[in-house]
Amino acid sequence: MFKATIGNQRYSFDNLAILLAKASPHRSGDVLAGVAADSAQERVAAQIALADLPLRHFLNEAVVPYESDEITRLIVDRHDPAAFAPIAHLTVGEWRDWLLSDATTTETLSQIQPGITPEMAAAASKLCRVQDLIAIAAKCCVVTRFRTTIGLPGRLSVRLQPNHPTDDPAGVAASIADGLLLGAGDAVIGINPASDSPDRTHQLLCLLEEIRVKLDLPTQSCVLSHVTTTLDLIRRGSPVDLVFQSIGGTEATNRSFGISLDLLAEAHAAAQSLGRGTIGNNLMYFETGQGSALSANAHHGVDQQTLEARAYAVARHFQPLLVNTVVGFIGPEYLFDGKQIIRAGLEDHFCGKLLGLPMGCDVCYTNHAEADQDDMDVLLTLLANAGVNFVMGVPGADDVMLGYQSTSFHDVLAVRELLGLRPAPEFDDWLLKQGLLNQDGKVRLSELPSPVRKLMLPQ
Amino acid sequence: MSSHSHDQTVPSAEPRDRLERDAFWERLRHVTPARIGLATTGASLATTPLLDFRIAHARARDAVTAPFDSAAFQAVLASSGQDVLGVSSMASDRREYLLRPDLGRQLAKADHLALAERARPCDLAIVLADGLSPAAVTRHGPPLLEKILPQLTAEGWRLSPLIVVERGRVGIGDAIATALGARAVLVMVGERPGLSVQESVGLYITWAPTGTTTDADRNCISNIWQFGLSYDAAAFRLHGLLKQMFVRRLSGVMLKDDAITDASGRSIDAVEGDDIGFDLQSR
Numbered sequence: 067m068f069k070a071t072i073g074n075q076r077y078s079f080d081n082l083a084i085l086l087a088k089a090s091p092h093r094s095g096d097v098l099a100g101v102a103a104d105s106a107q108e109r110v111a112a113q114i115a116l117a118d119l120p121l122r123h124f125l126n127e128a129v130v131p132y133e134s135d136e137i138t139r140l141i142v143d144r145h146d147p148a149a150f151a152p153i154a155h156l157t158v159g160e161w162r163d164w165l166l167s168d169a170t171t172t173e174t175l176s177q178i179q180p181g182i183t184p185e186m187a188a189a190a191s192k193l194c195r196v197q198d199l200i201a202i203a204a205k206c207c208v209v210t211r212f213r214t215t216i217g218l219p220g221r222l223s224v225r226l227q228p229n230h231p232t233d234d235p236a237g238v239a240a241s242i243a244d245g246l247l248l249g250a251g252d253a254v255i256g257i258n259p260a261s262d263s264p265d266r267t268h269q270l271l272c273l274l275e276e277i278r279v280k281l282d283l284p285t286q287s288c289v290l291s292h293v294t295t296t297l298d299l300i301r302r303g304s305p306v307d308l309v310f311q312s313i314g315g316t317e318a319t320n321r322s323f324g325i326s327l328d329l330l331a332e333a334h335a336a337a338q339s340l341g342r343g344t345i346g347n348n349l350m351y352f353e354t355g356q357g358s359a360l361s362a363n364a365h366h367g368v369d370q371q372t373l374e375a376r377a378y379a380v381a382r383h384f385q386p387l388l389v390n391t392v393v394g395f396i397g398p399e400y401l402f403d404g405k406q407i408i409r410a411g412l413e414d415h416f417c418g419k420l421l422g423l424p425m426g427c428d429v430c431y432t433n434h435a436e437a438d439q440d441d442m443d444v445l446l447t448l449l450a451n452a453g454v455n456f457v458m459g460v461p462g463a464d465d466v467m468l469g470y471q472s473t474s475f476h477d478v479l480a481v482r483e484l485l486g487l488r489p490a491p492e493f494d495d496w497l498l499k500q501g502l503l504n505q506d507g508k509v510r511l512s513e514l515p516s517p518v519r520k521l522m523l524p525q
Numbered sequence: 526m527s528s529h530s531h532d533q534t535v536p537s538a539e540p541r542d543r544l545e546r547d548a549f550w551e552r553l554r555h556v557t558p559a560r561i562g563l564a565t566t567g568a569s570l571a572t573t574p575l576l577d578f579r580i581a582h583a584r585a586r587d588a589v590t591a592p593f594d595s596a597a598f599q600a601v602l603a604s605s606g607q608d609v610l611g612v613s614s615m616a617s618d619r620r621e622y623l624l625r626p627d628l629g630r631q632l633a634k635a636d637h638l639a640l641a642e643r644a645r646p647c648d649l650a651i652v653l654a655d656g657l658s659p660a661a662v663t664r665h666g667p668p669l670l671e672k673i674l675p676q677l678t679a680e681g682w683r684l685s686p687l688i689v690v691e692r693g694r695v696g697i698g699d700a701i702a703t704a705l706g707a708r709a710v711l712v713m714v715g716e717r718p719g720l721s722v723q724e725s726v727g728l729y730i731t732w733a734p735t736g737t738t739t740d741a742d743r744n745c746i747s748n749i750w751q752f753g754l755s756y757d758a759a760a761f762r763l764h765g766l767l768k769q770m771f772v773r774r775l776s777g778v779m780l781k782d783d784a785i786t787d788a789s790g791r792s793i794d795a796v797e798g799d800d801i802g803f804d805l806q807s808r
Contacts, residue, residue: 094624230557231722231753237557244553244561260748261762264781292778322739324778361626362739397717399626433585433718434623434657439578462560462570462578467748469719471582474560479568508568513542514549523552 070115077111083129085119086185087369088112089192091409095357095370095400102369116189117159121150124186130366130376135317136327141183141379150181158189165190165202165420172207179422184315184375187417191371199412200452206419208455210387211346212286212307214252214490216455217424222487223456224478225390225426226251229258229467233266235273241461242277243522247502248475249482249509250459252493253388253426254308254351256288260467267291268304275305281517284492286343286387288351293325293333300336308351308387309337315376318364327380334384345492348424350386354378355393356410357400370400371410375417382421388456389423391415393445394431395470404441407431411445415454426456430472439463439471446473450481479509558721558752581720588723590619593659595691601667602653607674608686610643612636612701614693622692630696632704640704643686649677649767650685650707654693658715661724665749665756666713669726672760677767695727695743699734709770710734711763716747725750728763732776742777744770 068079079085087101089112096102103109125145132138147154152174153161164170191199209217216223228241238257245251255278257270267289274287288308289296300306311330314320320327330350337349354377356370365373374391381389391414394407401407411427418425429445431437446457463474481487488494488507497503500515550562560578564571570578595611603609615631616622622629632640651674653666670687677684685705690697695712702710712729719725727747731738744766749759770776 098625098627228559230559231748234556237559240553240557240561241559244559260754262745262781294778295781322741324741397623397626399624402624433582433720434589438582462563462574464560464578464581464720466558466719466721469717469722469725471720474570476563476565476568476570483568511546514546519549523549 068115068119070111072107072111072114075107075111077108077115079112079115082123082127082185083366083368083372085112085116086129086189086192086372087367089116089189090369090371091192093356093370093400093406093410094398094402095360098399099360099365099367099370101367113193117157117162117193119158119189121153121156121158121161121186124183124189129185129368129372130316137315137317137320137376137379140327140383141376144383145183146180148181149178153178153181158186159193161186162190162193162198166198170205172205175206175420176422179420182420184379184417184421185372187420188372188375190420191413191416194416196409196412196448199416200448203412203416203419203452206453208419208422208424210348210424212343212348212387213284213345214286214492215345216253216387216490218491219453220487221490222450222454222478222482223253223426223490223493224250224459224475225253225388225456226255227258227458227460227465227472228255229260229460229465231260231467233257233260233270235269238270238273239277239522243518244461245459245475246281246283246518247511247514248459248479249489249497249502250475250478251283251285252490253456254286254288256290256310256351258290258468262291262295264295264298267295268299268302271299271304271306277521280521282496284496290351290353293329297333297336300333300340305342306337306340307342308349309333310351310353312353312358313377313380314354314358314362314364315373315380316359316364316366319359319362319373320380322362322364327383330380330384348385348387350381350384351388351390352381352386353390353392354381354414355391355396356414357396360400361396371413374414375421378418378421378423381423386424388426389418390426390428390456391418392428392430394435394437395428397432398435401435403436404431404438404444407435407437408441408445408448412448412452415449415452419453424455427454428458428472430458430470432470442471442473443477446477446481447484450485450487483508578720585718585720585723588658588660588718591659593655593663593691595655595689598663598666599689602670602687602689605667605671607670609689610639610686611689611691612639613691614697616692619692626694629692629694630700632697632700637704640688640701644704644706647683647685647705647707648709648771649682650688650698650702650705650710652688652690652693652698652701652710652712654690654695654697654712654714656694656715657717658724661715661726661750662713664724665726669713669749669756669759672756673763676760676764695729696738698729698731699736699738702731702734703736708733709776711767722750722753725753728759730763730766730770730776732770732774744776744780
């Protein structure tokens with residue numbers, strides 16, 4: 067039982083899950099789940115009680131039962147007491163102060179990372195304002211490698227997302243050309259296939275491989291099919307760089323996705339055995355998003371932001387190349403408007419970075435949410451300041467297959483120039499070699515690079 | 526000036542380069558509806574493509590909030606000789622439908638009885654729901670059913686009446702199939718409007734649906750509209766999946782459509798036909 071008093075009003079919260087949920091900033095998904103605070107004052111009361119809670123408490127009370135949930139077991143069994151020691155004496159409120167203090171540096175943060183549980187990170191985020199979420203995350207540095215180096219300070223990478231309504235190879239290739247000529251694709255060229263057919267997935271993987279080889283592109287490719295499809299294709303000899311999977315923060319959510327930790331481990335090992343990375347072997351690509359557990363009816367009464375952070379425990383276990391919170395994709399029943407989407411994107415980035423993950427964000431919204439491109443500009447600009455590893459590049463911000471809006475190649479280019487951020491170093495060199503950089507180092511197309519012209523118009 | 530001429534602002538670009546680039550994008554725009562080769566200024570979008578985007582978003586917003594005339598839609602379906610029944614979800618209006626997907630997956634109380642009256646053992650319950658684009662299911666429902674139903678009927682499948690759902694989500698098909706006593710369910714639903722397409726439908730099939738069915742238990746064929754997946758290709762793929770589903774008695778991630786070939790032995794890729802200039806013979 068946790069308690070707080072505001073004026074004459076006493077508030078109590080029966081357990082940690084309830085306390086975390088009531089302390090969450092307002093969002094439609096928690097209202098839908100019936101776990102949100104009943105009033106603005108109850109929310110602050112929960113935040114006051116949470117601020118007084120010792121971090122040690124999180125090691126003794128699970129929000130989802132240890133016995134019935136393999137993600138709780140992963141979190142508890144993998145917790146590193148030595149890494150936790152420097153913050154073991156703090157309450158959540160004191161930890162927020164510690165995170166913001168001058169003495170806490172990039173190095174300190176990476177040292178305590180194995181001692182932080184997702185629930186601790188989620189708790190701290192609930193006390194933070196947006197500014198804090200940015201300032202703390204900006205101190206974190208998570209670098210991963212496959213064929214490019216992603217997450218270095220001063221860099222902002224892009225997933226080139228060349229989706230096509232019918233997976234038409236020429237159509238996909240046309241969007242890839244557009245993105246490359248605008249400096250996108252250094253995080254990954256990743257296609258969401260319209261079909262889950264293994265044959266079609268194989269065909270798209272071969273297309274990506276052909277483009278990568280012919281253009282001598284320093285990047286990695288991915289077709290975002292189900293992990294079982296990818297595993298089969300690895301066995302069939304398809305050119306698989308990265309293993310993609312959507313993941314959630316409870317075992318039951320992952321069951322609804324048709325996956326388990328064992329299955330992910332099997333796919334991870336299979337892809338590792340291919341040895342396709344040239345400068346590193348981080349090869350898992352995970353996507354997440356607040357609300358997926360409730361959507362799968364697997365939330366255990368826990369708020370959606372805490373569950374999102376628990377998904378990062380799954381990701382952390384597999385040393386991924388990329389973790390992407392697809393923040394506004396799920397719809398208004400979870401994140402109603404631009405305000406909720408913006409805050410959620412920054413919370414996810416913050417929690418992921420604290421937990422040592424190479425966080426990216428699909429800054430996005432659907433047409434049934436109360437949001438528009440102005441909201442995306444705000445979130446993109448804030449995330450770039452927070453040091454986000456990568457964002458999406460979609461032609462004209464309009465995904466013609468998935469039917470939602472994200473960030474465009476132009477959006478990323480403008481933000482890179484605004485903040486002086488460069489692409490991944492290997493990709494930056496490639497842009498220079500192709501003559502795509504002007505004398506100021508800006509990506510400006512003056513002449514089509516001949517390998518691109520030859521590839522796209524082969525006659 | 527064309528709204529699509531790429532990068533108008535590079536001062537050093539020779540006219541010859543610009544013509545070449547315009548021709549390049551002109552070629553590529555034939556193979557994708559994606560917004561490629563947009564005019565820029567500096568690193569940013571030029572005004573014309575900026576406003577093009579705003580128009581498309583405004584259309585999509587309007588499509589989400591448009592009303593669904595279920596009675597008129599039922600009349601259209603009935604006019605082709607089909608047995609039709611209209612029902613509603615538990616969501617009472619469009620806003621509640623958007624905020625409460627759980628209600629969109631539950632059948633309105635009164636409709637349980639209406640369905641129970643029509644219950645008799647059948648192989649496949651057929652459900653058409655407005656989803657997030659009422660106009661999509663209104664437009665594509667009748668012609669798509671014309672491609673799907675005759676073959677199933679000819680093969681002796683026992684089909685339910687066509688169930689039209691107001692403010693329905695995919696999961697409501699489970700309750701409908703249960704109430705009707707169907708072995709499996711097919712749900713056609715209006716997909717979330719995008720910028721390029723405000724009217725597309727998806728098909729979802731589920732074997733032996735119950736109250737505990739999850740989305741991993743379903744198979745989906747999405748993006749069906751005039752410039753997306755064609756009616757023929759969708760019906761072909763659906764028929765293959767349905768046959769496999771009934772043979773293997775399951776649906777979901779364990780059911781893949783890789784084994785599908787038509788009578789001539791061609792794969793689905795050949796049926797859909799790519800008349801593109803991109804060499805893909807690396808298999």
